Amino acid sequence: MNGRRKNGESLILCCSEYTPLPVVKKRKRYRKQYPGESTGITEEMRFVAMKLRNTPKTNITHKEEESEEYNDDDGDGTWQPSMEGFLKYLVDSKLIFNTVDRIIDDSQDVSYAYFRRTGLERSGGLSKDLEWFSQQNMVIPPPSNPGVSYAQYLEEIAEKSAPLFLCHFYNIYFSHIAGGQVIARRVSEKLLEGRELEFYKWEGDVLELLKGVREKLNMLGEHWSRDEKNKCLRETTKSFRFMGQIVRLIIS
Numbered sequence: 001m002n003g004r005r006k007n008g009e010s011l012i013l014c015c016s017e018y019t020p021l022p023v024v025k026k027r028k029r030y031r032k033q034y035p036g037e038s039t040g041i042t043e044e045m046r047f048v049a050m051k052l053r054n055t056p057k058t059n060i061t062h063k064e065e066e067s068e069e070y071n072d073d074d075g076d077g078t079w080q081p082s083m084e085g086f087l088k089y090l091v092d093s094k095l096i097f098n099t100v101d102r103i104i105d106d107s108q109d110v111s112y113a114y115f116r117r118t119g120l121e122r123s124g125g126l127s128k129d130l131e132w133f134s135q136q137n138m139v140i141p142p143p144s145n146p147g148v149s150y151a152q153y154l155e156e157i158a159e160k161s162a163p164l165f166l167c168h169f170y171n172i173y174f175s176h177i178a179g180g181q182v183i184a185r186r187v188s189e190k191l192l193e194g195r196e197l198e199f200y201k202w203e204g205d206v207l208e209l210l211k212g213v214r215e216k217l218n219m220l221g222e223h224w225s226r227d228e229k230n231k232c233l234r235e236t237t238k239s240f241r242f243m244g245q246i247v248r249l250i251i252s
Helices: 002-016 041-052 060-067 081-107 110-115 121-137 145-160 162-191 206-221 226-252
Strands: none
Touching: 002 162, 041 145, 041 162, 041 206, 041 226, 081 110, 081 121, 081 145, 081 162, 110 162, 110 206, 145 226, 162 206, 162 226
């Protein structure tokens, strides 16, 4: 019995003197952020839009870009709109803004509620403009393929994903505000004898109105997964391509 006790004591003594090896912690790897990610999803989309336009101005601010000239030249510095093409552009634009407003107003998705009655809505102004053109005995054409295709796409994507639709929503208004003033001035000079259309008028500071929308979308974007944000960036490319087709109707 005494021998056993001594062996047990020696075993306890041995174990008590054991020093564990230090734990080597693995270095934590941090994912490289996307351009604009620290600011919000709208800034990420802006970088995508700038890349599409092949401009090197990566330090431009939102306010500067929103007031920057829209460039739709074909490379030779000429931009010759036609009245027929401009009417097609207005009709297709009205279809897009009607579709966007209806989806936002009718949806049961709670995230859409943040974007109702933002002050950016364009449908009413477009209706007034088209009525004025009609009173000038001009034939108002039906919506053309670019507008119909984009409206159908917006309907489809709104049913699949609120984040993806809201990215289109923001890009549609952003591009109209950023480039609309230039289009308005050029068309007014060449076709309308200086007339200012309702489509390009807002009540209040339009940049402040857009800023409010941007802040709400960035807030919602904080709750989106990285995969959802990546899909939004891909949709940004689609959005500008769709809208580019509609703008090109002006010179058709």
